[in-house]
Amino acid sequence: MNYYNNIVETIGRTPLVKINKITKDVPGLFLAKVEYFNPGNSIKDRIGIKMVEDAERDGRLKPGGTIIECTSGNTGMGLALASVIKGYKCIFTTTDKQSKQKLDILRSLGAEVIVCPTNVEPEDPRSYYSIAKRLAKEIPNSVHMNQYDNLSNRAAHYETTGPEIWEQTEGKVTHYVTTIGTGGTVMGVAMYLKEKNPNIQVYGIDVYGSLLKKFHDTGELDDKEVYPYVTEGIGEDFVPQNYDMNYIDHIEQVTDKDGAIMARKLAREEGLFCGYSAGTVMQGLMQLKDKFKKDDVVVIILHDHGSRYLAKIYNDDWMRERGFLVDEIITAKTIIERKQIRELVFADPKETVVSAFRKMKDLHITQLPVMDGANNNGSITEHQILQLLMDNPYHRDEEVGKVMGKPFPFVGLTSTAADISKHISKENTAVLVKANSGSISIITEFDLIEAMA
Numbered sequence: 001m002n003y004y005n006n007i008v009e010t011i012g013r014t015p016l017v018k019i020n021k022i023t024k025d026v027p028g029l030f031l032a033k034v035e036y037f038n039p040g041n042s043i044k045d046r047i048g049i050k051m052v053e054d055a056e057r058d059g060r061l062k063p064g065g066t067i068i069e070c071t072s073g074n075t076g077m078g079l080a081l082a083s084v085i086k087g088y089k090c091i092f093t094t095t096d097k098q099s100k101q102k103l104d105i106l107r108s109l110g111a112e113v114i115v116c117p118t119n120v121e122p123e124d125p126r127s128y129y130s131i132a133k134r135l136a137k138e139i140p141n142s143v144h145m146n147q148y149d150n151l152s153n154r155a156a157h158y159e160t161t162g163p164e165i166w167e168q169t170e171g172k173v174t175h176y177v178t179t180i181g182t183g184g185t186v187m188g189v190a191m192y193l194k195e196k197n198p199n200i201q202v203y204g205i206d207v208y209g210s211l212l213k214k215f216h217d218t219g220e221l222d223d224k225e226v227y228p229y230v231t232e233g234i235g236e237d238f239v240p241q242n243y244d245m246n247y248i249d250h251i252e253q254v255t256d257k258d259g260a261i262m263a264r265k266l267a268r269e270e271g272l273f274c275g276y277s278a279g280t281v282m283q284g285l286m287q288l289k290d291k292f293k294k295d296d297v298v299v300i301i302l303h304d305h306g307s308r309y310l311a312k313i314y315n316d317d318w319m320r321e322r323g324f325l326v327d328e329i330i331t332a333k334t335i336i337e338r339k340q341i342r343e344l345v346f347a348d349p350k351e352t353v354v355s356a357f358r359k360m361k362d363l364h365i366t367q368l369p370v371m372d373g374a375n376n377n378g379s380i381t382e383h384q385i386l387q388l389l390m391d392n393p394y395h396r397d398e399e400v401g402k403v404m405g406k407p408f409p410f411v412g413l414t415s416t417a418a419d420i421s422k423h424i425s426k427e428n429t430a431v432l433v434k435a436n437s438g439s440i441s442i443i444t445e446f447d448l449i450e451a452m453a
């Protein structure tokens with residue numbers, strides 16, 4: 001029989017998946033190391049079990065002990081999985097910018113989660129760093145894992161992620177690209193790969209509001225580089241001990257907006273439903289596209305799963321509130337898809353004016369095309385009916401075909417809102433659209449306004 005003894009034995013050996021559409025115009029082969037295939041849906045599962053077992057080995061972590069860590073969520077998940085299997089308690093401190101889904105997942109595994117303010121200095125007693133350190137001093141038989149300065153973090157990637165990439169590419173990898181935060185992922189893999197081939201280029205992707213890029217480029221710790229950002233799990237306002245900047249060849253910075261948009265693009269164009277940092281690393285790679293050649297083999301890390309960001313980057317309202325949503329090109333097709341009533345309602349040329357009006361009243365519409373089979377004969381509107389009845393009340397029994405106005409014009413499915421608006425006027429209040437199937441729909445002035453509002 002083929003089975004694992006427990007869930008942590010399934011960590012690692014994640015697949016490399018080719019990026020196709022997003023990089024189609026960029027020379028090289030682009031392969032994503034999809035880390036959400038780990039049982040906790042992130043790359044941090046690797047360091048969770050490594051830090052726990054190293055702490056057991058050196059005696060810091062004893063039976064019945066409590067694991068304490070400051071985490072953006074994913075490291076906590078990895079530690080929580082290890083703790084469930086090995087019988088430890090967990091207390092995690094995190095920041096108030098992390099998604100609710102991450103916190104709910106940690107609590108579902110039995111962890112206690114303490115939410116701390118984001119916009120305070122690391123030394124501030126309210127910061128999630130400081131609170132974790134204080135708890136580790138106060139709680140007997142506890143260990144502060146401290147992923148930032150714990151070298152087991154980068155060792156996990158030196159021992160697993162790096163060798164996997166080397167083997168999966170048969171040693172042909174030329175570039176390694178990942179976001180940077182605690183330093184473990186970028187450093188552990190970089191150290192292994194550069195031992196195998198010193199010519200491999202390592203590109204770290206940072207976020208604006210982090211000081212890591214300037215420190216890498218100048219050696220200067222500049223607090224002026226630090227300001228709030230919403231991207232989760234990457235960037236730093238200090239330099240963790242896991243770093244050795246000599247292993248990083250270049251650091252590229254990405255905005256919150258560009259990273260969020262690219263994450264959604266990865267889902268829609270590649271079927272890779274990933275987290276915020278994955279969008280950031282993919283955006284950083286595209287900003288560096290001029291650095292790649294046709295024979296390059298570029299491996300990027302996609303850190304975690306998109307299910308943890310449903311209330312954020314995959315929520316249109318959250319994206320709009322921050323001005324992140326790319327303006328959508330509104331076409332006749334998209335307007336029709338949003339309409340509640342898609343089936344065309346029309347008047348027959350031989351039915352009476354009052355009959356046509358009743359259709360309008362029942363369906364709360366203000367105009368009807370006049371159709372005879374597939375023939376677009378004319379149109380009739382509330383305004384026309386009012387004018388007819390004001391002129392002569394007996395017009396109510398007149399055939400529509402005898403009093404109708406000009407037919408509504410046809411536009412194509414790809415006609416934009418701007419194109420459609422050129423046809424809308426006081427004299428013409430709607431347009432018709434024929435789908436590929438042959439069915440006909442109507443777009444009114446109200447439909448156009450609703451789509452753009």
